[in-house]
Amino acid sequence: MSEMKATRDAYGETLLELGRQNPDIVVLDADLSSSTRTSVFAKEFPERFFNVGIAEANMIGIAAGLAHSGKLPFASTFAVFATGRTYDQVRQSIAYSGFNVKIAASHAGITVGEDGATHQALEDIALMRALPGMTVLVPCDARQTRLAVMAAAAHQGPVYIRLGRAKTPQVYPQDAGFEIGKGLVLWPEPEIQGRYNAVLEGDRVFDVAFVACGITVGLALEAARTLEGEGISCLVADMASVKPVDEDLLVKIARCSKAMVTCEEHSVIGGLGSAVCQVTACNHPVPVVTLGINDEFGESGSAEELMKHYGLTSEHYCKVARELTKG
Amino acid sequence: MMHTAGSKKSQIQFIKQKAREIRIDIVKMTAKAGSGHPGGSLSSADIVAALYFGDVLRVKHDEPDWPDRDRFVLSKGHAAPVLYSALARRGFFPEEWLDTLRQLGSPLQGHPDCKRVPGVEVSTGSLGQGLSMAVGMALAGKLDRKDYNVWVLLGDGECQEGQVWEAAMAASHYKLDNLIAIVDNNGLQIDGKVEDVMGVSPIDDKFKAFGWHVFRVDGHKVDLLMDVFRQALDVKGKPAVIVADTVKGKGVSFMEGEKDWHGKTPNAGQLEEALEQLEAI
Numbered sequence: 373m374s375e376m377k378a379t380r381d382a383y384g385e386t387l388l389e390l391g392r393q394n395p396d397i398v399v400l401d402a403d404l405s406s407s408t409r410t411s412v413f414a415k416e417f418p419e420r421f422f423n424v425g426i427a428e429a430n431m432i433g434i435a436a437g438l439a440h441s442g443k444l445p446f447a448s449t450f451a452v453f454a455t456g457r458t459y460d461q462v463r464q465s466i467a468y469s470g471f472n473v474k475i476a477a478s479h480a481g482i483t484v485g486e487d488g489a490t491h492q493a494l495e496d497i498a499l500m501r502a503l504p505g506m507t508v509l510v511p512c513d514a515r516q517t518r519l520a521v522m523a524a525a526a527h528q529g530p531v532y533i534r535l536g537r538a539k540t541p542q543v544y545p546q547d548a549g550f551e552i553g554k555g556l557v558l559w560p561e562p563e564i565q566g567r568y569n570a571v572l573e574g575d576r577v578f579d580v581a582f583v584a585c586g587i588t589v590g591l592a593l594e595a596a597r598t599l600e601g602e603g604i605s606c607l608v609a610d611m612a613s614v615k616p617v618d619e620d621l622l623v624k625i626a627r628c629s630k631a632m633v634t635c636e637e638h639s640v641i642g643g644l645g646s647a648v649c650q651v652t653a654c655n656h657p658v659p660v661v662t663l664g665i666n667d668e669f670g671e672s673g674s675a676e677e678l679m680k681h682y683g684l685t686s687e688h689y690c691k692v693a694r695e696l697t698k699g
Numbered sequence: 700m701m702h703t704a705g706s707k708k709s710q711i712q713f714i715k716q717k718a719r720e721i722r723i724d725i726v727k728m729t730a731k732a733g734s735g736h737p738g739g740s741l742s743s744a745d746i747v748a749a750l751y752f753g754d755v756l757r758v759k760h761d762e763p764d765w766p767d768r769d770r771f772v773l774s775k776g777h778a779a780p781v782l783y784s785a786l787a788r789r790g791f792f793p794e795e796w797l798d799t800l801r802q803l804g805s806p807l808q809g810h811p812d813c814k815r816v817p818g819v820e821v822s823t824g825s826l827g828q829g830l831s832m833a834v835g836m837a838l839a840g841k842l843d844r845k846d847y848n849v850w851v852l853l854g855d856g857e858c859q860e861g862q863v864w865e866a867a868m869a870a871s872h873y874k875l876d877n878l879i880a881i882v883d884n885n886g887l888q889i890d891g892k893v894e895d896v897m898g899v900s901p902i903d904d905k906f907k908a909f910g911w912h913v914f915r916v917d918g919h920k921v922d923l924l925m926d927v928f929r930q931a932l933d934v935k936g937k938p939a940v941i942v943a944d945t946v947k948g949k950g951v952s953f954m955e956g957e958k959d960w961h962g963k964t965p966n967a968g969q970l971e972e973a974l975e976q977l978e979a980i
C-alpha cells in the first residue's frame with residue numbers, strides 16, 4: 373500500500389492553499405484546531421482565524437454571519453459536535469438561510485478509537501443529508517480530500533465534509549477529478565487511465581457491486597480483488613458525494629449487478645446505505661445489503677480493533693459477498 | 700456528616716494520601732492505555748479525593764443506586780481517570796478494572812458511561828451538559844423532599860459553552876441550594892490558555908450575576924477545600940459555586956501548566972519519573 377495519510381491532514385494543507393488564493397476565506401474552530409488541522413491555516417493567517425473556544429453553536433452562528441456578509445467560512449470541530457451539538461444552528465442559521473458555509477468535521481466514525489462513543493459520530497451523515505440544500509461529501513483518501521475541499525469552496529451553498537482522524541492508505545494513484553454529485557467506478561480498473569465509469573458502457577454483469585464512501589472504499593477494493601480470485605465478479609464505486617448522490621450511476625450499477633453492498637463507517641440508518649436503497653428501490657430494485665454500524669453506539673478501543681469489531685474489514689465484506697452469491 | 704474537630708487533622712492526612720494514590724492511578728492508567736487525559740485529571744485529584752474520602756459525598760459503594768445518595772456529576776468527562784480511581788478505591792468496582800481503561804470491551808470507556816460503571820451517575824464527554832443534568836437532579840430532590848445534594852465538576856474552558864450559563868440561570872431561578880458546582884480553574888484548555896482562546900473571566904462575577912453564591916479556593920489545599928465544602932453546604936436559597944484555582948497536571952513537574960499534557964500520555968521513562976515524584980509526596 374502507498375503512503376498513509378489522514379484526511380484531516382489533507383484538509384489542513386488544502387485550507388492553507390485556498391487561503392493563499394482567496395482572501396475571503398475565513399476559518400473557525402472550537403478549541404480543537406490542532407486536531408482538526410485548522411491550526412495550519414491559523415499559523416499563516418491569524419487574522420482570518422477565529423477560535424471561538426468550546427462553543428460550537430456559537431461558532432456555527434458566527435460562520436453564518438460571516439457568510440452573510442461576504443466571507444467564505446470553513447468551520448471545523450469534531451463531527452459529533454459539528455452536527456449533533458449544533459443541529460438547529462446548522463439547520464436554521466445555515467441551511468434554511470442558504471448561507472455559503474463549509475462545515476469540515478474531523479474525527480468522524482469509530483476510527484476516533486479510544487475516546488469512545490461520546491466522540492464517535494455515527495449519525496452525522498444522516499443528520500446532514502436530511503437538511504434541504506446541504507451537500508454531503510465523504511472523501512476516501514488524502515488526495516480526494518484535497519479535491520473535495522476545493523470543490524466545496526467553489527460550490528455556492530452549504531457543504532458538510534466528513535474527515536477522519538486515522539491515517540489511511542491512498543486509494544487514488546493520481547488526481548481523479550472531483551465533481552459534486554458524481555460517483556466513480558474504481559473496480560474493474562479502467563482500461564484507459566482516468567476513464568473510471570467506462571466499464572458500465574458494455575454489457576457486463578457483476579455478481580456483487582460495492583458502493584462505498586470514506587475509509588471503506590479501500591476496504592471494498594481489497595475485497596473485490598480477493599473475490600475476483602474466487603470467481604466472483606465485482607464492481608466497486610466510490611460515492612464520496614453522498615448528497616447529491618449520483619442517481620444515474622447508481623441506476624446503471626443496479627441494472628448490471630445481481631446484488632449491491634453498501635459500505636460506510638456510519639450507522640446503517642440514514643447514511644450512504646439509505647441513500648442507495650432510496651435510489652434503487654424507486655428506480656431499479658435489486659437486493660441490497662447495507663453494511664455499517666447497526667443501530668448502536670460505538671465504544672472505546674483502538675481504531676483497528678473497532679473496525680474488526682463492527683465488521684468494517686475486507687474479510688467481512690468478502691464473507692457477505694460470498695453468502696450473497698451462494699444460492 | 701463531617702468528622703469532628705478532633706479527627707480533622709487525621710482526616711486531612713487521609714484525604715491527601717488518597718489524592719496521592721489517585722494521582723498515581725491516573726498516570727499509570729493513562730500510560731497503560733496509551734491515550735487519555737492526564738492533565739485535567741490531575742488538576743481535579745484533590746477536589747475529587749476530598750469529595751469521596753472526606754465524608755462529603757454520602758454514597759454507598761454496595762448500593763450505588765441508593766435513592767437518598769448525593770449525586771456527583773463529572774461534567775468534564777475527559778477527566779474520567781480521576782473519577783474511576785476514586786470509585787474503585789471507594790469499592791464501587793474492582794481496582795483491577797483500572798488496568799483496562801479505554802480497551803475494547805472495558806467498562807471503563809474513554810469517557811464515563813453510566814450504563815457500565817457503578818457510581819457513574821450520567822454519561823459525559825461532550826462538554827457543557829453536566830450542569831443541566833445536575834439541575835434536573837436537584838429539582839427532583841426538591842420535588843421529592845429529599846435532602847441529598849448534587850455536586851458537579853466543570854472545566855474552566857467548559858464554561859465557554861452557552862449551555863453552562865443556561866443551566867446557571869435555571870439553578871438560581873429555582874433556588875437550588877442543594878446544588879454545588881465546582882470549577883476546576885486550571886487556566887488551560889486544548890488550544891492554549893483559556894484567557895487567550897476565549898476568556899471566561901471574571902468567572903466569579905459571572906456566577907454572582909447569575910444569582911449564585913460564589914466561593915474561591917486553592918483547589919490543591921485539602922483543608923481549605925473541606926472548609927469551603929462545608930460553607931457551600933450551608934448556603935440557603937441559592938446554588939453555590941466553588942471556583943477552585945488549580946494547576947493542570949498537578950503533582951507531576953513536567954506536566955504542570957503544560958497544555959500539551961491535556962491529552963498526551965506518559966511513555967515508560969516519563970511514567971517512571973512521574974511515579975517517583977508522586978511517591979515522594
Ligand SMILES: Cc1ncc(C[n+]2csc(CCOP(=O)(O)OP(=O)(O)O)c2C)c(N)n1
Nearest residue numbers: 403739824825826854855856857887888889
Ligand atoms: C462539546 C465539546 N466540545 C469539544 C470537546 C473536546 N474537548 C475535550 S476536553 C477539551 C478542553 C477542556 O478544557 P477544560 O474544560 O478547561 O478542561 P480541563 O482543563 O480541566 O481539562 C475540549 C475542547 C468536547 N469534549 N466537548
Ligand SMILES: [Mg+2]
Nearest residue numbers: 855856885887
Ligand atoms: Mg481547564
